[in-house]
Amino acid sequence: MKNTPLPDDVGRIRAFNRTLTRRLGVLNERYLGRDRPYVESRLLFEIGADGxxxxxxxxxxxxxxxxxxxxLRTLEARNLATTQPSAADARVKAVRLTRSGLAELRKxxxxxxxxxxxxxxxxxESQSQRLVAAMAEVERLLRASSVEIAPEEPDGAGARHCLDRYFAELDARFPGGFDRSHGHSSDTSDYRAPGGCLLVARLFGEPIGCGALRTLARGVGEIKRMWVSPDARGLGLGRRLLCELEQAARKHRMRTLRLDSNGTLAEALRLYRSAGYREIERFNDNPYAQHWFEKALR
Structure with a gap:
C-alpha cells in the first residue's frame, strides 16, 4: 500500500536535507579540509582496503x-587508485587503492x-543520546525506503542467491537440518509466468530478500520461499514482500492464498497471523511443514 505524504512532511524532509548537508560540509569543494570534494572521498571509502x-x-x-x-580517472591521476581487469574475469573492472590511496583513506x-x-x-549527555538514537532511526528508515522489489526469473543470479541463503538458513535452524531434495525444493518452474512469479528485494542493488507465488488450483495460489536477509530484518521487508505477493495473486485472478511454515520460524508465524492468515488443516505433503495457513483475498 502506497503512503501519500502530506505537504508539511515533504517540507520537513527538505529542511532536514539542507541542514544535514550543511552540517556535514558536503557542499565544500575541500571536504574535511582535503584537496577533493565529498564525492571523491566517499569513493575512496567505498573502494576501501579490500577493493x-x-x-x-x-x-x-x-x-x-x-x-x-x-x-576513477581523477583518483588514478592522483595516484590514489588503480583500475585493472579482474584476474577472475577480464570483463570485470577491479578497482584498488594504491599505497597513497590507503594512507589518504586513513586520514x-x-x-x-x-x-x-x-x-x-x-x-x-541527554541531547547526545537523543541525536544518536534519532540518527540510527533515520538511517534504518532510509534503508527501508531504498529497498526495491521486482519480479525476476527464478534462475537469475539474484534469485539464486536468495534461494541458496533461504535453504541454508532452514538447514541451520531446523533441528534435523533441511534436505533440498525433499518436497520439490529445487524445482522453481512453478514460479514463472503465467502461473506464478518470484520477487526479489534489493537494497542498493544487492539482493536481500525474496518470495514466490505459484498456482495450486484454479483461483488458489500458494506463497513459497519467503526469506529476508538477517542484515535487513527489522525494516518491515517481510510484510512488504507478503503484500506484493498478494497483489501479484490478485493479478493472477487468485481468490485464495495458502502457505505453510515450520514451528521454529516464530517470526514468520507472527507475520502470517498478523497479516490475516488463519490456520487450517494440512493441505500438502511438505515433510517440514507444521503449520498451514489460508487467506481470502478481497
Whole structure:
C-alpha cells in the first residue's frame, strides 16, 4: 500500500536535507579540509582496503557509469587508485587503492571521526543520546525506503542467491537440518509466468530478500520461499514482500492464498497471523511443514 505524504512532511524532509548537508560540509569543494570534494572521498571509502569492482561501486553509490569513470580517472591521476581487469574475469573492472590511496583513506577516516565527535561536543549527555538514537532511526528508515522489489526469473543470479541463503538458513535452524531434495525444493518452474512469479528485494542493488507465488488450483495460489536477509530484518521487508505477493495473486485472478511454515520460524508465524492468515488443516505433503495457513483475498 502506497503512503501519500502530506505537504508539511515533504517540507520537513527538505529542511532536514539542507541542514544535514550543511552540517556535514558536503557542499565544500575541500571536504574535511582535503584537496577533493565529498564525492571523491566517499569513493575512496567505498573502494576501501579490500577493493571493489566498478559494478559494485555503481550499485553502492547509485552512479551512472560515465560519472564513475570520470571520478576513477581523477583518483588514478592522483595516484590514489588503480583500475585493472579482474584476474577472475577480464570483463570485470577491479578497482584498488594504491599505497597513497590507503594512507589518504586513513586520514579521511580520522577526520570523519573528528567531525562526528564535533556534532556531540556542544550537546549535553541527554541531547547526545537523543541525536544518536534519532540518527540510527533515520538511517534504518532510509534503508527501508531504498529497498526495491521486482519480479525476476527464478534462475537469475539474484534469485539464486536468495534461494541458496533461504535453504541454508532452514538447514541451520531446523533441528534435523533441511534436505533440498525433499518436497520439490529445487524445482522453481512453478514460479514463472503465467502461473506464478518470484520477487526479489534489493537494497542498493544487492539482493536481500525474496518470495514466490505459484498456482495450486484454479483461483488458489500458494506463497513459497519467503526469506529476508538477517542484515535487513527489522525494516518491515517481510510484510512488504507478503503484500506484493498478494497483489501479484490478485493479478493472477487468485481468490485464495495458502502457505505453510515450520514451528521454529516464530517470526514468520507472527507475520502470517498478523497479516490475516488463519490456520487450517494440512493441505500438502511438505515433510517440514507444521503449520498451514489460508487467506481470502478481497
Amino acid at each position: 571493489a569492482t566498478a559494478r559494485e561501486l555503481r550499485q553502492r553509490l547509485g552512479m551512472d557509469s560515465g560519472f564513475l569513470s570520470r571520478l 579521511i577516516d580520522a577526520l570523519s571521526d573528528k567531525l562526528a565527535q564535533s556534532m556531540l561536543d556542544s550537546l549535553d
